[in-house]
Amino acid sequence: VNVTGGHAGAHRILVVEDDEDVRGALSAMLQGEGYDVVEAVDGCEALQRLRGGAPVCLILLDIFMPGMDGWAFRAEQMKDPALADIPVLVITADSAAATEALARGAVSALTKPVEFDRLLRVVEQHC
Amino acid sequence: MLLRTFTRMGISLTGPSVAGGGDVAFVNAAAIDPAHVVQFYEDDAFLLESMTRFVGAGLGAGDAAIVIATPRHRNGLEKRLGARGVDLRIARRQGRYIALDAAETLSALMADGCPDEIRFRAVVGETIERAARGGRGVRAFGEMVALLWDAGRRDAALRLEGLWNELAERAQFSLLCAYPMHGFNREADGESFLQVCGTHGDIVPAESYTRLTDGRERLMAIGHLQQKARALEAEVAQRKRAEEALRARNATLRALIQASPVPIAVIEPDTTVRLWNPAAERVFGWSAAEVLGRPIPIVPEDQRAECRRVHEVLLTGESFSGVETHRLRRDGSRVDVLIAAAPLGSANGPPREMVLLFEDITERKRAEVEREGLLRTAERARADAEAASRAKDEFLSVVSHELRTPLAAMLGWVSVLKTGATGDRATRALDTIERSGRAQAKLIEDLLDVSRIVTGGMRLDLRLVDLPAVIREAVDTIRPTADVKGVRLEARLDPTAGPVAGDADRLQQIAWNLLSNAVKFTPAGGLVEVCLERRDDDVRLAVRDTGRGISAEFLPFVFERFRQADSAVSRRTGGLGLGLAIVRHLVELHGGAVAVASNGEGRGAEFAITLPLTPFKVDAARSGRAPRLLDGLGILVVDDDVDTQESLRILLEALGARVTTAGSVREAREALRRLTPDAVVSDIGLPDEDGYALVRELRATDRLRPIPAIAVTGRDAGQDAGRAVAAGYQVRLDKPVDLELLVAAISQLTVAPQGASAAPGR
Numbered sequence: 001v002n003v004t005g006g007h008a009g010a011h012r013i014l015v016v017e018d019d020e021d022v023r024g025a026l027s028a029m030l031q032g033e034g035y036d037v038v039e040a041v042d043g044c045e046a047l048q049r050l051r052g053g054a055p056v057c058l059i060l061l062d063i064f065m066p067g068m069d070g071w072a073f074r075a076e077q078m079k080d081p082a083l084a085d086i087p088v089l090v091i092t093a094d095s096a097a098a099t100e101a102l103a104r105g106a107v108s109a110l111t112k113p114v115e116f117d118r119l120l121r122v123v124e125q126h127c
Numbered sequence: 128m129l130l131r132t133f134t135r136m137g138i139s140l141t142g143p144s145v146a147g148g149g150d151v152a153f154v155n156a157a158a159i160d161p162a163h164v165v166q167f168y169e170d171d172a173f174l175l176e177s178m179t180r181f182v183g184a185g186l187g188a189g190d191a192a193i194v195i196a197t198p199r200h201r202n203g204l205e206k207r208l209g210a211r212g213v214d215l216r217i218a219r220r221q222g223r224y225i226a227l228d229a230a231e232t233l234s235a236l237m238a239d240g241c242p243d244e245i246r247f248r249a250v251v252g253e254t255i256e257r258a259a260r261g262g263r264g265v266r267a268f269g270e271m272v273a274l275l276w277d278a279g280r281r282d283a284a285l286r287l288e289g290l291w292n293e294l295a296e297r298a299q300f301s302l303l304c305a306y307p308m309h310g311f312n313r314e315a316d317g318e319s320f321l322q323v324c325g326t327h328g329d330i331v332p333a334e335s336y337t338r339l340t341d342g343r344e345r346l347m348a349i350g351h352l353q354q355k356a357r358a359l360e361a362e363v364a365q366r367k368r369a370e371e372a373l374r375a376r377n378a379t380l381r382a383l384i385q386a387s388p389v390p391i392a393v394i395e396p397d398t399t400v401r402l403w404n405p406a407a408e409r410v411f412g413w414s415a416a417e418v419l420g421r422p423i424p425i426v427p428e429d430q431r432a433e434c435r436r437v438h439e440v441l442l443t444g445e446s447f448s449g450v451e452t453h454r455l456r457r458d459g460s461r462v463d464v465l466i467a468a469a470p471l472g473s474a475n476g477p478p479r480e481m482v483l484l485f486e487d488i489t490e491r492k493r494a495e496v497e498r499e500g501l502l503r504t505a506e507r508a509r510a511d512a513e514a515a516s517r518a519k520d521e522f523l524s525v526v527s528h529e530l531r532t533p534l535a536a537m538l539g540w541v542s543v544l545k546t547g548a549t550g551d552r553a554t555r556a557l558d559t560i561e562r563s564g565r566a567q568a569k570l571i572e573d574l575l576d577v578s579r580i581v582t583g584g585m586r587l588d589l590r591l592v593d594l595p596a597v598i599r600e601a602v603d604t605i606r607p608t609a610d611v612k613g614v615r616l617e618a619r620l621d622p623t624a625g626p627v628a629g630d631a632d633r634l635q636q637i638a639w640n641l642l643s644n645a646v647k648f649t650p651a652g653g654l655v656e657v658c659l660e661r662r663d664d665d666v667r668l669a670v671r672d673t674g675r676g677i678s679a680e681f682l683p684f685v686f687e688r689f690r691q692a693d694s695a696v697s698r699r700t701g702g703l704g705l706g707l708a709i710v711r712h713l714v715e716l717h718g719g720a721v722a723v724a725s726n727g728e729g730r731g732a733e734f735a736i737t738l739p740l741t742p743f744k745v746d747a748a749r750s751g752r753a754p755r756l757l758d759g760l761g762i763l764v765v766d767d768d769v770d771t772q773e774s775l776r777i778l779l780e781a782l783g784a785r786v787t788t789a790g791s792v793r794e795a796r797e798a799l800r801r802l803t804p805d806a807v808v809s810d811i812g813l814p815d816e817d818g819y820a821l822v823r824e825l826r827a828t829d830r831l832r833p834i835p836a837i838a839v840t841g842r843d844a845g846q847d848a849g850r851a852v853a854a855g856y857q858v859r860l861d862k863p864v865d866l867e868l869l870v871a872a873i874s875q876l877t878v879a880p881q882g883a884s885a886a887p888g889r
Contacts, residue, residue: 021540021559021563022535024540024559025539028543032548094528111531113531116539116542
């Protein structure tokens with residue numbers, strides 16, 4: 001187990017994204033780099049994965065999703081001491097939402113379409 | 128001699144209490160005998176004493192007495208005579224005492240309101256003659272003149288005195304007339320007093336003088352009277368000056384009130400109008416003659432009580448100004464006014480009248496209302512603009528999201544491919560990239576369509592279209608998507624539903640948009656039904672689904688641009704929310720209509736469009752009854768070939784159109800200077816200038832811009848279609864012209880609620 005980031009589950013990443021094609025692309029990219037990837041289609045499923053599965057080192061979070069959106073997920077995450085410390089990387093099509101996400105404590109925020117190299121640099125800082 | 132006469136007549140100059148004796152200096156020495164004496168008196172007792180002495184002395188001397196007096200004076204006289212031991216019954220019997228009622232006798236003398244000489248002689252003259260029988264002396268006491276005097280009929284009184292005097296010239300009798308002093312109370316009565324005196328031989332002043340006993344007292348009294356007279360004269364003169372000043376001031380006030388542009392009224396507590404100036408006449412429409420002496424007529428029914436309350440306050444001495452209310456004109460219309468009001472007081476005692484000043488502020492109020500209206504309109508416009516701006520911002524954000532998401536997928540999978548992915552992963556990458564690319568192309572197509580709608584650049588390439596085939600194609604295109612999603616797709620297409628005049632590609636776009644919408648909003652296991660049917664005048668395409676449905680609140684807006692039920696939905700379902708707006712616009716361009724129905728959220732929806740059948744088919748179906756399809760439409764036909772011109776003219780006129788022909792662009796220009804046709808049908812290949820030049824000119828002229836234009840081009844159509852539409856034609860048709868199609872195009876373009884050149888924002 002890699003403990004460089006100080007987080008449990010150092011090589012596992014949760015991808016929360018409603019668009020299947022985007023989610024698939026992100027997963028494929030990260031898996032190609034050797035990470036374990038867990039997928040969720042909205043905030044609700046993301047919480048289930050976090051609470052029911054192995055720990056993760058980073059959460060890639062879309063903001064605008066049907067069901068529980070990114071903001072609601074962040075609120076739930078912060079309320080749960082077991083989850084609050086997991087770093088969150090926001091990926092959104094809306095640049096205003098990206099800025100807002102940084103203000104709300106995301107470690108980084110990227111706008112879609114995401115450049116893979118930039119994404120990888122952020123991921124490597126945390127996993 | 129005078130004293131003798133008076134003494135004989137029984138009249139005392141020294142008052143009733145002092146018999147005989149006294150100073151004679153005050154009496155006219157020329158007094159005649161028998162005399163016509165006037166007696167002035169201040170109170171009845173003095174008069175009665177005088178009468179008693181006069182009549183009593185006569186009766187005592189064996190003379191006859193005639194008394195023409197008021198009942199009160201007759202009774203008083205008779206009582207006093209009785210007290211002196213005069214037996215009137217005997218005197219009456221002997222014809223020596225004749226008593227007549229003054230009022231009755233007077234009325235017997237009058238003719239046309241004036242003492243009549245003949246009647247006077249008949250009544251009074253004969254009474255005197257009768258009394259004078261046997262050579263008796265006659266004494267007469269008369270009050271008829273005093274009655275006339277009292278009634279203010281002074282001319283008549285003096286005339287009656289004259290008649291007495293004339294009678295005295297013929298008959299021997301002594302006459303005592305009595306005038307109460309209160310008949311001469313005014314300064315101006317001096318003249319008449321002298322006139323009365325002038326008609327009498329002798330004058331006996333009233334008791335305040337005759338009562339005095341000695342000469343010194345009388346001289347003193349005369350001196351005092353002179354002083355009084357002077358003082359009175361001075362007083363009168365001063366009053367006259369004051370009156371003059373007052374009159375002048377009144378005249379100024381009157382002029383001010385008359386000239387005032389402000390309506391002024393004076394009313395009594397019961398609202399009776401006492402003053403009403405010309406401005407009030409002008410503003411309220413009531414003339415002074417109509418309102419003076421009547422209750423003020425301008426107070427509306429619902430304000431009467433309030434008015435009464437205000438009047439009560441005014442009558443306590445309060446005044447007020449600047450009260451805004453309204454009043455009524457004579458014609459019942461409303462006048463907005465500011466009222467100022469004040470009590471008009473008597474110097475002491477409570478106010479008896481109120482003065483009201485009205486300022487007509489109707490115009491000001493109207494301007495205020497107008498200004499408020501303008502403000503509201505501006506406010507609304509601003510709110511609308513802000514809402515539109517918000518909708519656009521939101522739309523842009525949605526566009527951004529919708530364009531970035533497939534881009535993110537594409538670029539993501541490209542990255543994966545670049546890392547050397549193979550097999551399933553590579554296949555998935557390529558599939559996703561292709562699908563996302565197509566989705567993005569579709570988005571861009573929709574955006575361009577909306578842009579065309581907004582700028583009025585949407586054009587149709589009209590042909591006769593086999594609608595069932597077109598719909599079938601759209602169904603086949605969407606079926607794989609429905610299958611993947613697990614949505615059942617059923618189509619019932621009536622093969623006789625057509626043909627319609629339309630743009631096949633656009634009609635397919637309409638069907639595809641409706642179908643993909645239905646599939647998108649219907650969950651797995653649901654059903655989408657497509658039904659195309661032919662009706663009397665049109666065909667109807669209905670797409671029904673068992674999907675999410677539409678709330679009643681959102682139903683009216685589904686065909687608007689940039690609208691989806693909410694933003695979250697747009698993220699869940701994707702898409703820009705433009706499909707239905709594009710559908711509506713395309714359908715309307717085809718002369719058709721859109722409709723939507725839903726039983727609410729979760730209960731499915733039905734979208735339906737209707738398109739007009741081509742007119743000739745309708746005709747045929749109506750067995751020979753030929754409605755004139757182009758009735759009243761003005762059409763300009765431009766073609767350099769005279770035969771084509773003529774055949775089009777004959778055919779179009781047969782359908783009720785008024786056709787003007789032109790052989791060149793120059794001739795068309797001439798014609799357009801004179802008239803504004805409902806449609807232009809133009810050849811493209813024309814001498815000198817071509818049909819493109821003509822349509823460019825139409826679109827560049829405000830008056831002509833809305834006129835639909837149809838281009839007719841030669842065989843090499845494919846290439847010309849785009850160019851004709853780009854130049855500004857709504858429709859391009861092949862040569863030789865299919866008349867059916869031409870008529871369909873004209874009727875659709877002239878009937879469609881929004882033409883191809885619809886204004887932005889429709």
